[in-house]
Amino acid sequence: MTLLAVGINYNTAPVSIRERLAYPAEILDSSLKDLWHLKDISEAAILSTCNRTEFYCESSNENKHILIEHMLIDWITQTRNIKPNDLTPYLYTYNDNQLIRHMFRVACGLDSMVLGEPQILGQMKAAYQAANEAGTLGKYLGKLFQHTFAAAKKVRTDTAIGSSPVSVAFAAVQLAQQIFDKLSEQTAILIGAGETIELTARHLVQHGIGRIIIANRTYDKAHALATRFNGYAIALSELPMHLAEADIVVSSTASSLPILGKGRVESAIKKRKHKPMFMVDLAVPRDIESEVEQLNDVYLYTVDDLKNTIDQNMDNRRKAAEQAEEIIDTQVEHFLSWLRSQGALTTIKDYRIQAEQIRDDALRKTLNQLQSGISAEEALQRLAHTLTNKLIHTPSAQIREAGANERHDLIAAAREIFKLNNTQ
Incomplete structure (x- = not known):
């Protein structure tokens, strides 16, 4: 094999x-x-x-x-x-x-x-x-x-190989989980429609987010992405009307100018009656003005904030990977043991088939003898004698040949297989 x-x-x-x-x-x-x-x-x-x-x-x-x-x-x-x-x-x-x-x-x-x-x-x-x-x-x-x-x-x-986030999208969602007890009760607004936003949406859905709104400069792109995650699409121009709905805001666009300023976020917080808002700016240059961080009830993180977490988590994963390699060493040996056992199973199966054939032949002969009129006692004695001779004939011949050829390893193996005690 x-x-x-x-x-x-x-x-x-x-x-x-x-x-x-x-x-x-x-x-x-x-x-x-x-x-x-x-x-x-x-x-x-x-x-x-x-x-x-x-x-x-x-x-x-x-x-x-x-x-x-x-x-x-x-x-x-x-x-x-x-x-x-x-x-x-x-x-x-x-x-x-x-x-x-x-x-x-x-x-x-x-x-x-x-x-x-x-x-x-x-x-x-x-x-x-x-x-x-x-x-x-x-x-x-x-x-x-x-x-x-x-x-x-x-x-x-x-191990902790998968417990620490090592992508900015995953790190953002993990951080959101720490801030909100139940993501299922939260609304997330994702600004952009690129790969990072798509990955963020996927992680949010996997962690049970209650509602997703996708905002993008091109509405069709926002709609296409929102459809994949059972979300709601809006044009970027509509963002001010919906911002107060957001418990979580994640932004990643290619805009050269900020999309969200302090005044707009402050207005949304007032509409929310100062209910906390978690914001993550994954864009470079930034989509959210840095002054937003000064607002009460707003938790603003940038890509640099997450990078420090990711770097630390990557170190944790490397240490976990060393433990994982040790586990894999053991698991490989377990599978190799199973593979080696398959050869033994084939031998056992073949030996059993051979023994059953000998048994069936001996039994058929004994039944014929009973029908011919010999006593049951004599038939059983002949059956026992025939079975014993047939079963030990081939092993005995092989052991005798091993002795003639000085194959002491085979003789020792035979004694171990048959569990023979010393008779001397």
Whole structure:
């Protein structure tokens, strides 16, 4: 049995290459089945994200390791219409023990662009589900995925790898949670429609925000983003009419001038009857005038304020990552122990089949003897004698040959397997 992975990621390949190896949902099922039908590949799965694409395979043929790797690379280049020379410089491969450790590290976020990020575990689970539904998983790769998820869960439970925010959007939402007891009772106004605002909206929704309003200079962009998060869109010109509704304000635009001044925020606070307002300015240059911080009942944070938190949290994640590596060492050994046990199970199964065949033959012979008229006592004695001779014949012959060839290791193993006591 051989485990093999071929892949690219954000470290090894530029986005121009990564996008050519993307596997959207509409082609994933057929691609999995196509890969699975390749000669010598018994199991297959594909992990495809914006930062990595990896092909996991299992083969029952242990002697064609390099050939299978080349065959897999040929399949990738042909099916994705990429010249081999354009792809191979960016590829990496993992085999057996290396692959096991790699999958564990990926699932734990230790191989991610953002150390410890949790999204990759969900993406790996989606890859497992897709392969499972396509029927391309089996005993070994399926078990490896399950053990990967268990290892990631243990790392998340036993370390602080994912507990500290390391993106400004996530840090902003975490800070909001500290200020408000229940986000479900709060309204958030997000100013802008770029990637940072989109990520902030996603985190707010995941943490149960009550209501989201998206404000942007271009209404259509605000509407498109608000629709994705069940929010309400307004044009930037409408912001003064809605600002008093906001418990949380997060702004990230490309404006060269401030969007919110002290006077406008002060008016909103009065309308709110001085109910606290949490504001985060993620823009550079700033969207919110610094004088706003002077207002009572306003908690204003800038990107620099969050950066200090992020830097400290990144240090915490690095320390947690060291603990995670130790956990992964143990989990890898657990999976390797399971793999080693599979060879023993095959031997046990074969030995049992052989013994049952001997039993059935002996029983059939004894039943014929009973029908021919011999006594039950004599038939049982013959059965016991036949079974004993048949069961010990082959082991005895093998041990005798081991003695003749001075294979003392086999003799010692036989004594241990059969738990033989010294008779002398």
